[in-house]
Amino acid sequence: SAVISQKPSRDICQRGTSLTIQCQVDSQVTMMFWYRQQPGQSLTLIATANQGSEATYESGFVIDKFPISRPNLTFSTLTVSNMSPEDSSIYLCSVASQGFGYGYTFGSGTRLTVV
């Protein structure tokens, strides 16, 4: 299955600033997914990122707040813009493994605290 390197693992940020999260995959993948997990809750999909096209955002998430880049088939970034304390969450990227029988793989997550 694919291996994902996600950075940073955690950060504490001031409100009003932005943070960019990076995910590097060890193999080429068509789609990458970005999730948010608010404290004590389940994972919610933010957007799906295809290489060479604009990301597709889920209801309640907008590009101005969560811009995504996907410059090639192994890399993607998610930016959390103009942060407020409500953005404090764990953010995770995910890919569908190319081999059969492995399902989806997740990065190790970015624990963001906004103060």
Place this chain on the structure above:
Amino acid sequence: GIQVEQSPPDLILQEGANSTLRCNFSDSVNNLQWFHQNPWGQLINLFYIPSGTKQNGRLSATTVATERYSLLYISSSQTTDSGVYFCAVAETSGSRLTFGEGTQLTVNP
């Protein structure tokens, strides 16, 4: 979209006890996975199991796709099994995963 329900929401066990976690889903799925989220927030993939039965050490899982449910069995539980267990499904190959609300498991020594 597809709905995923997990039960129980919380479970407290003594070390050595066995447990069964359940996941119900509302439509046919191409992918079903069980994850364990550790206290550091990492999601550990336990099983990829859209149908059938698998075992890995003290853990096993069974998915009955025709009846739209999956079960995760934990035997001889250990304190390190504590954490949140998520069931997640995808309707088609490569499509988004939808997560259940999770089961918070606490194993006391």
